[in-house]
Amino acid sequence: MKDFLDDNFVLENSVAELLYHQHAKHQPIIDYHCHLDPKMIAEDYQFDNLGEIWLGGDHYKWRALRANGVDERYITGKDTTDWAKFEKWSETVPYTMRNPLYHWTHLELKTAFGVTKLLKPETAREIYDECTEKLRTKEFSARGLMKHYKVEVVCTTDDPADSLEHHLALKKEGFEIKVLPTWRPDRAMAVENPTQFRAYMEKLSQASGVSISNFTDLLTALRKRHDFFAEVGCKLSDHGIAHFFAEDYTDVEIDRIFNKVYGGNELTIEECLKFKSGLLYEGAIMDWEKGWTQQFHFGVVRNNSSRLFNKLGADVGGDSIADFSQALNMAKFLDRLDSKDKLAKTILYNLNPRDNDLVATMVGNFQDGTVAGKIQFGSGWWFLDQKDGMEAQINSLSNQGLLSRFVGMLTDSRSFLSYPRHEYFRRILCNLIGRDVEKGFLPASEIEFLGKMVENISYYNAKNFFKF
Structure with a gap:
């Protein structure tokens, strides 16, 4: 019987132990998606x-x-x-x-x-x-904890209208850990509530210096902020969507829809989908132009408890896995970009585990030979960032693609104590590979390559993929 949480926690054989302790354990952390508050880092909370x-x-x-x-x-x-x-x-x-x-x-x-x-x-x-x-x-301040866990890069999650003042302060100071913004334009797509949408347009207008009164103005404002984010060091966008938006639309339709919602009128479901499709596509073009990586988190149904939402608001534990159909719109959206050679590096994170093989096969459709692992099947996310979820994601990726090119784990967390999730992931990864070697599914003679593979997935793949 093994002791709980000993040095070989999760590791079931000697090969797994070797891979973890010699190749994974000491790698720095690149946390390329999280929700840490940059103010707390800047002020060393x-x-x-x-x-x-x-x-x-x-x-x-x-x-x-x-x-x-x-x-x-x-x-x-x-x-x-x-x-x-x-x-x-x-x-x-x-x-x-x-x-x-x-x-x-x-x-x-x-x-x-x-x-x-x-x-x-x-x-x-x-x-x-x-x-x-x-x-x-x-030693246990916000920065102290980051240094303790050997964090090298952190990418926060930021709205286009954010000032990024704390990122700028950290950059000016020369803080040794890179703290970079991530472009999260979800609020620009939130057209379900005309009053809130108009208020956000006014906020974005103020931040960008662009007077917004039509869809073209909106794109101009977003592009100015996109340029600003790039100047501050941003290399990734992120989108929290229930499912992909890929409706057919015309420019005339999008203009009319913008004018309708901007004027305070509620949109039909079809109009909402068309607007979101147009804006998601235009944003993807901006990402491609700058060489950014675009991330899509999809498959969640939010704020299910009206009791909790009315009392406490969003992000309080009232969300769950959704069962939207994903494949057709995902393929259509990616193909629109790929067919014009404007598909940026992309990471897809599904929340419903039934979609693992769907996503693992989808990413293979749009690899183009320009970048190893250009289209990525993202790590187990939210309800799936646990042992079974990580193993299922790793296995689907292994079966359908190249695990060796995987950019690895992230915290997706608001807590400065969440970095052990990287350790948890690395132990699980090493155990799966060690198990395959023990069973003769992988050659023991290639332990040197497997060790390098573990190092790459733990650290180097992300460093090279994002050009940090």
């Missing part, structure tokens, strides 16, 4: 306690707490202490066994703070006090 850094904004934990019968007051409430919330979390952790939260919780305690005790009510106060004391030192 000092966390007050373990409850603040661990429970604030973490909807993974919030879902588990609710499932365990914890009152919302101890989850997102404003009238209780961080300790009281942490105490409820410590009561919940034992009930998360077989949920990835159990692994992540103890990986973070061990790798950040050196705490190897299991978190439960009996150990809660001791762990809280020990970690809080460390968090109040410089």
